Amino acid sequence: MRKINKFWLFTLTCLTLMVVGCGKQQAEPSKTSSHAAPAKSVSAPQSSAKPPTSASSSAKPVSKVTPVERQSQQVKQLMAKSDFAQLPGYWSLSYRGINPVTQQINLSNLPKGQKAQFGASTIKVFILAALLDQESKGHIKLTQTYQLQASDKVGGTGILQGAASGSSYSYKELANLMITQSDNTATNIIIQRLGDGNFAAGFSVVNNYVQSLGYRHTKLQRKMMDLTNQKNNMVAANEACDFLYKLYQGQLPGVDEQARQWFLQLMTQTTNRQKFAAQGNNGITSYNKSGESSYQGIQNDLAIVTRGKQAYVVAGLSQLYMPAAHNPGQYLSSGLMASSAQTQQQVSAFSQLGQTLSQFAFKQR
Numbered sequence: 001m002r003k004i005n006k007f008w009l010f011t012l013t014c015l016t017l018m019v020v021g022c023g024k025q026q027a028e029p030s031k032t033s034s035h036a037a038p039a040k041s042v043s044a045p046q047s048s049a050k051p052p053t054s055a056s057s058s059a060k061p062v063s064k065v066t067p068v069e070r071q072s073q074q075v076k077q078l079m080a081k082s083d084f085a086q087l088p089g090y091w092s093l094s095y096r097g098i099n100p101v102t103q104q105i106n107l108s109n110l111p112k113g114q115k116a117q118f119g120a121s122t123i124k125v126f127i128l129a130a131l132l133d134q135e136s137k138g139h140i141k142l143t144q145t146y147q148l149q150a151s152d153k154v155g156g157t158g159i160l161q162g163a164a165s166g167s168s169y170s171y172k173e174l175a176n177l178m179i180t181q182s183d184n185t186a187t188n189i190i191i192q193r194l195g196d197g198n199f200a201a202g203f204s205v206v207n208n209y210v211q212s213l214g215y216r217h218t219k220l221q222r223k224m225m226d227l228t229n230q231k232n233n234m235v236a237a238n239e240a241c242d243f244l245y246k247l248y249q250g251q252l253p254g255v256d257e258q259a260r261q262w263f264l265q266l267m268t269q270t271t272n273r274q275k276f277a278a279q280g281n282n283g284i285t286s287y288n289k290s291g292e293s294s295y296q297g298i299q300n301d302l303a304i305v306t307r308g309k310q311a312y313v314v315a316g317l318s319q320l321y322m323p324a325a326h327n328p329g330q331y332l333s334s335g336l337m338a339s340s341a342q343t344q345q346q347v348s349a350f351s352q353l354g355q356t357l358s359q360f361a362f363k364q365r
Helices: 002-048 052-057 067-081 120-136 171-180 184-194 199-212 237-249 257-267 340-361
Strands: 090-099 105-108 145-147 168-170 285-293 298-307 310-319
Touching (some): 067 090, 090 237, 120 171, 120 237, 120 257, 120 285, 184 199, 237 310, 257 285, 298 340
Antiparallel strands (some): 298 310
C-alpha cells in the first residue's frame, strides 16, 4: 500500500510539473505583448519628428509681384521724380491706369490731415454730374431756358459776362459753356437752378451727389467769383481721380450712356489744354477740365487720356500759397498772387508729367 501511495504520489507530482510547465509556455505570449507597448512608444517620437520637407514648408513664401503691382510701382516712381512733385507750395496728384491697369496712386505734400485743395474750376465737373443726375430723376429739363439777368454776370472766365441781358439760353447750353468755356456766370445760374432759386440749396444738391459717390473732402461751398466768402470750393485729387475713372467706365449714378458721351465730348472742347491735355498730334485724345487762379497761385487739371483702347485718368492740383485762415482781407492780396514765371513753371510741370505718363502708359509692347 505504501508502495502504491508512493507510486501515485510520484505520478501526481509529475502531472503537476507538466501542468505548471504548460502554464508557463502559455504565459510567454502575454509576456511578449507587454513588451510591445514600449517598442511603439519609442517609434512615436520618430513619427512626430519633422521630416526634412517640413522645414522648407515652414519658411516664408516668396511673394510674387503681379503685373499690376509692377506697373503701379513704376508709375509711382515716375510721378515722384517728376517736375510736378518738385513744385513749390502745395500739390497733390492721383493716377489710375485703365488699360494697362494699375492701382490708384496718390501722392501729395499737403500738411498732415489736409485732404483737399482749392479746386477752382475743376469743381465744375461735379456740378455737371449733379445736374445730369437731377435730369435723370425728372427734377430738371435741360431743354428749359433761362433769361440772363444783369445781376447774374460775374467776372473771371466765360463769355456770358459780356452777353446782352435778356438773352435766352437752355440749361444744356449753359452746361456746355460751364465746361468748355469754364463760364462762371453759367455755373452760378446752374447752381441756383439746382437749388430751385436758392444757392445754399444748390450747394446741398451738388454735395449730396458727391457724397453719394463716397467722397468726403470734395465740396462746393460758394458761388463762382464770390471772393469775399470765407469758404472755398475744395477738391481732393484722389476723389477727382476716382470720379474720372467712374465717368470713363460709365459708373456715375444718374449719368446714362448718352449723357456720358455728351459729358466726354464737352471735355474734348475745353479751351485750356496746356497741362495734361498738351499731348501733341500723336493719336492721343484728352478729355480735361482745368482750374486756375493767379490768386493763391492755383493751377489744377483733371484729365482722361486715351489712345485707342488704352486709357488712364489723372488729377493734379498745385497751389503756391495756402494761408492758415481765409478772411476777406487776404483775398486778392499782392503777396498771394502768382507771377507769370511761377505760373509758367506750374503749367510746364503739368505738361511734362502728362507726356511722361502717356509715354509710359501707351508704350509699344
